[in-house]
């Protein structure tokens with residue numbers, strides 16, 4: 001080996017490693033990113049279709065939600081994962097607009113690729129995109145309309161726009177009212193705290209029967225038949241300790257030699273349980289929601305005391321009850337006192353087998369009880385509702401909204417084209433490419449609605465040239481109209497967020513000119529997850545990576 005090294009480039013990477021450089025690296029990355037963007041495009045807008053995702057366990061998700069699709073897709077490509085992060089950031093920061101953010105990222109990269117092919121240096125593209133994104137954010141603020149956050153009518157429209165095209169759409173009138181009421185219920189002086197909104201789902205009834213309830217809904221049964229099921233003047237204890245015999249730390253073996261010994265052993269256990277029930281009683285509680293187990297015998301004692309007890313409550317339910325009742329969660333009965341008990345009421349809904357728990361006068365917290373015929377229906381309903389809650393909350397706290405149906409994007413594109421005149425050098429082309437990328441939104445909205453996307457864009461541009469800032473596409477009629485008036489309204493913040501994360505992700509991808517991978521770039525890391533069929537080096541792992549560097553270097 002040492003002789004052969006003379007005059008040869010030194011190989012510092014392992015034989016399995018792959019390296020792709022310069023144009024090839026950019027092409028590889030852009031292709032991967034665009035593949036991800038293309039995967040969600042068809043779901044954009046009211047006429048977007050849904051996707052059915054089947055995971056490796058055979059569980060099925062049917063959804064229109066961009067971020068959900070990408071998270072479930074089991075993508076195993078580092079660049080593609082960066083694009084998924086765009087969707088995740090959008091979900092965290094804005095709650096809605098994940099499909100838009102990803103689709104725009106893909107389009108930015110597609111247009112960047114054209115520029116790179118014209119030998120424009122990536123740094124010029126990056127700089128131009130950055131300038132355009134800054135300008136676009138500024139213009140969103142100029143275009144956005146400040147609305148009265150008490151305007152329920154408008155808030156309902158914001159909720160409906162976000163629900164359109166999702167499972168929630170069919171009942172959007174009823175649901176948008178519930179959402180607006182929920183947000184109002186947790187708003188104090190324009191500060192919205194969605195922590196106080198809990199979502200509970202139930203299958204078996206129609207989505208239109210969903211309702212908003214004050215306080216919490218607990219989907220559990222009492223532990224014992226002889227317990228009260230409804231308690232009007234409830235003193236409620238939240239417990240995170242098992243009402244069971246305490247297990248010894250060490251495994252002890254008790255060998256019993258005569259019946260008396262057995263009896264005293266059992267007596268001791270009984271006394272311990274009785275003691276715990278006494279402690280509960282001493283706090284004054286007549287209702288206990290326990291996150292852990294309750295022993296059969298303890299259940300019996302509790303029933304005898306007339307205390308309603310529920311065991312193995314969900315952690316999230318207990319935490320929400322803490323907010324509703326404004327009490328502590330007790331994790332050690334030895335130190336529990338009257339102060340740990342919250343007042344309120346507990347009502348049993350026998351038909352649905354639910355408890356409704358309301359807090360006292362100073363209580364806050366509401367529950368959206370979502371209903372749907374099957375699990376798949378309620379799950380998609382819940383995703384649509386959480387998006388709508390987020391956008392309504394944003395509108396209440398921020399007050400700025402823009403017109404949807406592509407109106408904001410076309411207006412921004414037109415302003416960016418004007419702005420590009422003032423940009424020097426190659427960057428100007430990148431600003432124009434950025435403007436073109438924004439118009440992807442109305443194009444795809446049209447495409448998904450079966451309309452001619454070029455005609456639509458021409459009409460939209462003409463309307464905006466005439467100064468009609470709110471001209472967007474009505475996907476149902478195919479007409480260009482004032483979408484603000486027709487109620488297609490979205491929070492400005494979500495659009496700003498979508499543009500900045502799309503730009504950052506695109507620029508991140510464009511800046512890479514060298515990919516050095518410890519393994520093969522095109523296949524699964526795991527191997528047994530049934531990656532792409534025909535994924536090239538099937539037996540590579542076992543064969544010691546022979547020829548691993550061949551194609552790449």
Ligand SMILES: Nc1ncnc2c1ncn2[C@@H]1O[C@H](COP(=O)(O)OP(=O)(O)OP(=O)(O)O)[C@@H](O)[C@H]1O
Pocket residue numbers: 043044045046048064065066067095096097098099100101161162164165387403404405406441445473474475476488490
């Ligand atoms: N009635 C409507 N007419 C025209 N366009 C509409 C209408 N309702 C919504 N839109 C547009 O649809 C787009 C939003 O579509 P969609 O909700 O499928 O994607 P998203 O919000 O980007 O992502 P996701 O909801 O999956 O997180 C926005 O551009 C919005 O303006």
Ligand SMILES: [Mg+2]
Pocket residue numbers: 096097098162387
């Ligand atoms: Mg949406």
